[in-house]
Amino acid sequence: xxxxxxxLDNDPAAVLCARCNTSLALGNPPPGDYPPVPHPSTQAPDxxxxxxxTPVPSSPSPAxxxxxxxxxxxxxxxxxxxxxxxxxxxxxxxxKTSPTADHGTIALPTAVTxxxxxxxxxxxxxxxxxxxxxxxxxDKLLDRSVASRTKLNKAIDKVNRCTDLSQALADxxxxxxxxxxxxxxxxxxxxxxxxxxxxxxSTLKSxxxxxxxxxxxxxxxxxxxxxxxCADTAARQAAWAAGLASSQQAQAAKQKLVDAWNPxxxxxxxxxxxxxxx
Numbered sequence: 001x002x003x004x005x006x007x008l009d010n011d012p013a014a015v016l017c018a019r020c021n022t023s024l025a026l027g028n029p030p031p032g033d034y035p036p037v038p039h040p041s042t043q044a045p046d047x048x049x050x051x052x053x054t055p056v057p058s059s060p061s062p063a064x065x066x067x068x069x070x071x072x073x074x075x076x077x078x079x080x081x082x083x084x085x086x087x088x089x090x091x092x093x094x095x096k097t098s099p100t101a102d103h104g105t106i107a108l109p110t111a112v113t114x115x116x117x118x119x120x121x122x123x124x125x126x127x128x129x130x131x132x133x134x135x136x137x138x139d140k141l142l143d144r145s146v147a148s149r150t151k152l153n154k155a156i157d158k159v160n161r162c163t164d165l166s167q168a169l170a171d172x173x174x175x176x177x178x179x180x181x182x183x184x185x186x187x188x189x190x191x192x193x194x195x196x197x198x199x200x201x202s203t204l205k206s207x208x209x210x211x212x213x214x215x216x217x218x219x220x221x222x223x224x225x226x227x228x229x230c231a232d233t234a235a236r237q238a239a240w241a242a243g244l245a246s247s248q249q250a251q252a253a254k255q256k257l258v259d260a261w262n263p264x265x266x267x268x269x270x271x272x273x274x275x276x277x278x
Contacts, residue, residue, distance in 0.1 A: 131193030135268040138200060138261070141185055142278050145208060148178045152215055159222045162230035169226050172219045179212035195267070196260050203257040207278060210250035217243030254278045 002009050003017035003024065015024055129137075152175045158168035186204045191197025221239035225231075254275040262272050 129190055129193075132268055134190050134193050134197070135264055135270060137189050138191070138194075138204070139265065139270045141182060141189065141204070142261075142273065144178070144182055144185075145211070146277055148175050148182065149211065151175050151178075152218065155222070156218060159225055159230075162225065165222070165226040165230075169219065169222050172215060172222055176212060176215045176219065179208055179215060183208045183212065194264050196264070199260045200257065200264065203253055203260055207250050207253035207257055210246050210253055214243045214246035214250060217246055251275055 003020060003022050005022040006017060006020045008017055008019040016022065017024060151171055155168040155171040155175070158164045183205055186201060186208060189201065191201050194200060217239050221236050221243060224233060224236050257278060258273055258275060264270075265272060
């Protein structure tokens, strides 16, 4: 049954219109006529009566959906689909983060490989040399001692002859510096591979120490000659005597050194020595 107000084709058994709730008891108006105005209590607000030109088929059909609703629904579906795609991309496309050294999260253990070989311990570094090398070091040190003694004897001869005194004194003072360095070298030398190595070291240091003391006494003997002439004063005589005493002590230490050193020198093919060559 057609609604006399909105024209909706309702179910024939319906009493009220399904769209505007208008009473259907009045029946359908004749073609070409305007339907009667319903009572205000049954008229839908803001709806205008429509003119029905021809009756529509009496078979029931679904109510038409307004085109605005169709467009709105389509837009909503499209927006939901786009949002879902974005969520999927965000969830699946986000790269997994892992702590790396570049991000500062975890430092790579490079120190393990770089410090695996810290090098020889300073206390064992000298011990790494061979016995042959150790013997060669001592032999060269003895040659240095001989050179220093030769320089001292030449300076003493100049003072005795009262000639070139300034140079003689400078040479004596230089010999004192050399003796100090030779003692330090003997103390630092590695003798762990030599038979009686520690005895060689101790007797060598003792001989060099007495030689240094003798040199200092001879410097005291030469200085007055340089300052005021070559007169043999009591002070100079005392300094000379002290120098000779230290020289004798050095000779005794050198003899002990020769006894300890020559067997080792023979073992490694080095020259044999006497106290005159130490």
